[in-house]
Amino acid sequence: MAPVTxxxxxxxxxxxxxxxxxxxxxxxxxxxxxxxxxxxxxxxxEAREAVQAAIAQLHYVPNRMARSLVTRRTDTVALVLSEPNxxxxxxxxxxxxxxxxxxxxxxxxxTLVLLTARDAREQQKxxxxxxxxxxxxxxxxSLHSEDLLPDVLSGAGVPLxxxxxxxxxxxxxxxxxxxxxxxxxxxxxxxxxxxxxxATLTGPTDMIAGVDRYLGWQRATEDAGRAVDPSLxxxxxxxxxxGEAAMARLLAQAPDLDAVFVASxxxxxxxxxxxxxxxxxxxxxxxxxxxxDAAVATTCDPPLTTVAQPLDLxxxxxxxxxxxxxxxxxxxxxxxxxxxxxxRRASA
Amino acid sequence: MAPVTxxxxxxxxxxxxxxxxxxxxxxxxxxxxxxxxxxxxxxxxEAREAVQAAIAQLHYVPNRMARSLVTRRTDTVALVLSEPNxxxxxxxxxxxxxxxxxxxxxxxxxTLVLLTARDAREQQKxxxxxxxxxxxxxxxxSLHSEDLLPDVLSGAGVPLxxxxxxxxxxxxxxxxxxxxxxxxxxxxxxxxxxxxxxATLTGPTDMIAGVDRYLGWQRATEDAGRAVDPSLxxxxxxxxxxGEAAMARLLAQAPDLDAVFVASxxxxxxxxxxxxxxxxxxxxxxxxxxxxDAAVATTCDPPLTTVAQPLDLxxxxxxxxxxxxxxxxxxxxxxxxxxxxxxRRASA
DNA sequence: GAGGTCCGTGGAAGCGCTCCCACGAATTTC
DNA sequence: GAAATTCGTGGGAGCGCTTCCACGGACCTC
Numbered sequence: 014m015a016p017v018t019x020x021x022x023x024x025x026x027x028x029x030x031x032x033x034x035x036x037x038x039x040x041x042x043x044x045x046x047x048x049x050x051x052x053x054x055x056x057x058x059e060a061r062e063a064v065q066a067a068i069a070q071l072h073y074v075p076n077r078m079a080r081s082l083v084t085r086r087t088d089t090v091a092l093v094l095s096e097p098n099x100x101x102x103x104x105x106x107x108x109x110x111x112x113x114x115x116x117x118x119x120x121x122x123x124t125l126v127l128l129t130a131r132d133a134r135e136q137q138k139x140x141x142x143x144x145x146x147x148x149x150x151x152x153x154x155s156l157h158s159e160d161l162l163p164d165v166l167s168g169a170g171v172p173l174x175x176x177x178x179x180x181x182x183x184x185x186x187x188x189x190x191x192x193x194x195x196x197x198x199x200x201x202x203x204x205x206x207x208x209x210x211x212a213t214l215t216g217p218t219d220m221i222a223g224v225d226r227y228l229g230w231q232r233a234t235e236d237a238g239r240a241v242d243p244s245l246x247x248x249x250x251x252x253x254x255x256g257e258a259a260m261a262r263l264l265a266q267a268p269d270l271d272a273v274f275v276a277s278x279x280x281x282x283x284x285x286x287x288x289x290x291x292x293x294x295x296x297x298x299x300x301x302x303x304x305x306d307a308a309v310a311t312t313c314d315p316p317l318t319t320v321a322q323p324l325d326l327x328x329x330x331x332x333x334x335x336x337x338x339x340x341x342x343x344x345x346x347x348x349x350x351x352x353x354x355x356x357r358r359a360s361a
Numbered sequence: 362m363a364p365v366t367x368x369x370x371x372x373x374x375x376x377x378x379x380x381x382x383x384x385x386x387x388x389x390x391x392x393x394x395x396x397x398x399x400x401x402x403x404x405x406x407e408a409r410e411a412v413q414a415a416i417a418q419l420h421y422v423p424n425r426m427a428r429s430l431v432t433r434r435t436d437t438v439a440l441v442l443s444e445p446n447x448x449x450x451x452x453x454x455x456x457x458x459x460x461x462x463x464x465x466x467x468x469x470x471x472t473l474v475l476l477t478a479r480d481a482r483e484q485q486k487x488x489x490x491x492x493x494x495x496x497x498x499x500x501x502x503s504l505h506s507e508d509l510l511p512d513v514l515s516g517a518g519v520p521l522x523x524x525x526x527x528x529x530x531x532x533x534x535x536x537x538x539x540x541x542x543x544x545x546x547x548x549x550x551x552x553x554x555x556x557x558x559x560a561t562l563t564g565p566t567d568m569i570a571g572v573d574r575y576l577g578w579q580r581a582t583e584d585a586g587r588a589v590d591p592s593l594x595x596x597x598x599x600x601x602x603x604g605e606a607a608m609a610r611l612l613a614q615a616p617d618l619d620a621v622f623v624a625s626x627x628x629x630x631x632x633x634x635x636x637x638x639x640x641x642x643x644x645x646x647x648x649x650x651x652x653x654d655a656a657v658a659t660t661c662d663p664p665l666t667t668v669a670q671p672l673d674l675x676x677x678x679x680x681x682x683x684x685x686x687x688x689x690x691x692x693x694x695x696x697x698x699x700x701x702x703x704x705r706r707a708s709a
Numbered sequence: 710g711a712g713g714t715c716c717g718t719g720g721a722a723g724c725g726c727t728c729c730c731a732c733g734a735a736t737t738t739c
Numbered sequence: 740g741a742a743a744t745t746c747g748t749g750g751g752a753g754c755g756c757t758t759c760c761a762c763g764g765a766c767c768t769c
Contacts, residue, residue, distance in 0.1 A: 028518070074489070074492050074493055075493065076430075076493060076494055077493040077494060077495060078426050078429040078430045078435075078493075078494055078495075079430050081426040082424075082426045082427050082430055087426075089495070091474075099456065099460045100456070100656065102456040102459060102460065103451045103452070103453050103455075103456040104451070105451050107451075108447065108448070108450035108451040111450060111477070112447045112450065115477055115479075115483075119482070119483060119486075124476075124486060124487075124490050125476070125477075126439075126474035126475065126476065127474065127475030127476070127477075128472075128473070128474065128475070129459070129463055129473075129475075131463075134467070135463075135467060138467075138472060139472075141422070142472050144422045145422055145423065145424060145425040145426075146424055146425060146426055147425060147426075147437070170376070253657075253660070254656075254660050257660070286662070308448065308602075309601075312601070312602050312605070314634070
């Protein structure tokens with residue numbers, strides 16, 4: 014009998030038991046233990062039972078590194094937030110996406126890891142992480158136009174789905190809300206209320222969501238036969254403070270405005286504050302519509318009329334598209350655009 | 362010549378090149394390539410150069426799974442948020458911790474992955490993930506008293522540091538802010554202003570931070586020779602909405618209060634709103650002190666006097682303690698309590 | 710009852726890497 | 740000038756796992 018076997022049968026147990034140790038204890042071969050662990054049907058009930066008993070007794074946990082080395086899978090996917098501004102982290106929209114993806118993954122054998130890339134160096138680190146085989150796929154929230162990560166990742170052949178349409182027209186799988194449509198409906202609602210001067214507070218122009226929501230406002234304005242007056246436009250950055258400042262500017266530019274479509278709920282909350290500071294009543298003097306249907310939309314004063322995105326649907330599609338790519342059964346660069354919906358509350 | 366070698370030298374390159382292929386191309390052995398990759402000094406300049414050229418030419422990226430299998434290290438640490446309530450995600454304090462830990466790790470070779478556990482099932486998944494050797498260590502934000510993850514993880518021998526003192530007195534490494542001291546100073550400040558009825562809005566009683574901040578208020582109250590009047594206490598949940606509701610209750614219980622220490626800034630913002638709704642002026646009628654020094658403390662109306670935690674220090678210590686455990690040079694269950702500091706603004 | 714099929718099982722190869730050990734050449738020491 | 744040291748290098752074992760392949764026994768078929 015070989016020394017190693019002697020040691021195993023003599024009862025000396027390592028802190029982290031291996032397949033072999035389980036096999037020896039169960040009186041079967043390594044291969045059979047592997048089959049039991051991987052739920053292969055080709056195992057007799059007796060053998061299965063013996064193995065399971067041994068696993069329980071030794072507290073055996075398979076070593077995923079070893080497994081991954083041969084299977085070429087890690088059963089792990091990454092959600093990457095590529096964004097220099099840390100504050101975005103506390104944006105409720107982002108939190109919802111994380112929550113949704115995580116929930117969609119909970120029903121699968123996949124584990125979610127969250128990675129953040131604030132600068133080029135961290136992006137490199139993440140690219141390496143992905144390329145070194147630590148994850149089977151990546152959901153990427155790359156918000157700014159100049160981000161390199163989408164290229165690097167898709168170039169490296171890592172299964173990839175973007176959350177949000179890519180800024181340029183590149184061919185890559187993505188899931189997005191119908192931002193243009195949502196903004197359009199919001200603006201039409203304001204117009205339908207009989208408002209004469211419908212302004213907009215946009216998001217950053219280097220983010221596609223910011224651009225698309227502006228586009229929706231613009232189209233609705235044009236379709237209503239109104240001129241697209243530059244003084245009715247102010248740019249924000251999707252944050253509450255940015256929204257407050259932009260609203261103040263907007264009031265200075267266009268004191269006669271009587272409605273405003275704001276490109277995100279946090280910005281709308283800031284806008285509400287600026288409006289109050291300026292002595293304008295909402296919705297009597299100025300009607301306000303936000304975007305996102307964040308939790309704060311129900312608690313602010315007045316409760317916010319806003320455009321809701323189907324988050325569950327979106328995160329579900331995100332995971333679905335990614336899994337298909339991982340399985341290798343995906344059509345190249347599949348995309349989904351999910352419908353939005355106006356939620357009426359008191360602000361418009 | 363063996364077939365495999367023929368294939369390698371004949372120019373056929375796999376999509377993901379291995380050490381062997383680099384070795385063949387560079388005309389050295391696998392061992393030498395490994396030395397170059399791992400920056401061993403025992404390599405001649407010529408060999409190093411040849412290897413580096415080959416690596417560049419093949420776009421070689423080491424397979425971390427294979428490496429981990431033998432080194433028993435992954436160079437990855439996890440930040441685990443064990444918290445059923447998803448909304449906590451958008452809490453600025455949490456975002457700051459993530460940011461800080463991530464920044465502290467950016468200077469090292471370690472990669473950070475973020476994991477969330479909302480229920481027992483996800484906790485199991487994470488425990489498995491850690492035990493299977495996917496991470497070298499864990500920073501755990503386990504906020505509630507009944508959480509099992511600390512036990513499971515430390516029981517499994519995974520290097521572990523808690524962010525926040527454990528609820529019970531268990532022996533485990535942790536880093537925490539001096540919540541009791543901070544709350545005490547805040548309360549003393551209110552008392553020092555000459556306020557007669559200093560109330561408090563607490564956090565959840567199953568979170569140690571909630572308990573400690575209440576304790577600080579209590580001690581300061583007692584030390585000032587005041588009675589700890591139950592009607593001066595209302596419980597919140599660290600959220601803005603919860604703070605608003607609790608403040609409304611507090612005003613009903615103790616209409617004569619003239620100061621309130623609020624256990625978190627988001628709650629304080631809610632409290633400010635409730636106070637305004639009730640027609641109380643801040644700070645004239647009611648002085649308010651918050652906790653956390655979140656970004657919102659500077660933008661709300663009036664700007665919030667609050668207790669700041671040394672986040673950089675805390676996250677630095679967190680990473681330091683964890684690294685020491687990973688290196689195996691840590692004393693058992695090291696702990697750090699970081700000093701807090703009162704930041705005076707307009708609300709008190 | 711001889712040949713065929715099926716099924717559970719174990720042996721063994723190998724995933725890509727690190728690292729111990731031994732080897733030979735260059736350098737040093739007495 | 741012989742022995743000892745140093746240094747860069749390559750061979751090879753092995754990390755823990757999956758999976759192909761072959762084997763033997765139980766079962767069926769004509």
